[in-house]
Amino acid sequence: MPLPPRLAHLVGSKFTAAATIRGWRQFHVVGLVKVGRGYDAVLRASCDASVELTLPAAELFDETAWSFGWKRLAELSDA
Numbered sequence: 001m002p003l004p005p006r007l008a009h010l011v012g013s014k015f016t017a018a019a020t021i022r023g024w025r026q027f028h029v030v031g032l033v034k035v036g037r038g039y040d041a042v043l044r045a046s047c048d049a050s051v052e053l054t055l056p057a058a059e060l061f062d063e064t065a066w067s068f069g070w071k072r073l074a075e076l077s078d079a
Helices: 057-061
Strands: 014-021 024-034 039-046 052-056 067-068
Touching: 024 052, 039 057, 052 057, 057 067
Parallel strands: none
Antiparallel strands: 014 024, 014 067, 024 039, 039 052
């Protein structure tokens, strides 16, 4: 079954977290997993491949928690 259009572009996308997660802010989406009626995104830290996290894909659209693309610290609102 193909991914919904809103999520299909996420695989391979880069994101910057508003706060550090496991010591990192920059992640890329390595996959999507069907969970019930939705999808979870699997993210990997860009500088440490051993750091992975899974979260509901819809959370990546929360602009207070995630920014699309990689941002510099000076570009983040709390830096």
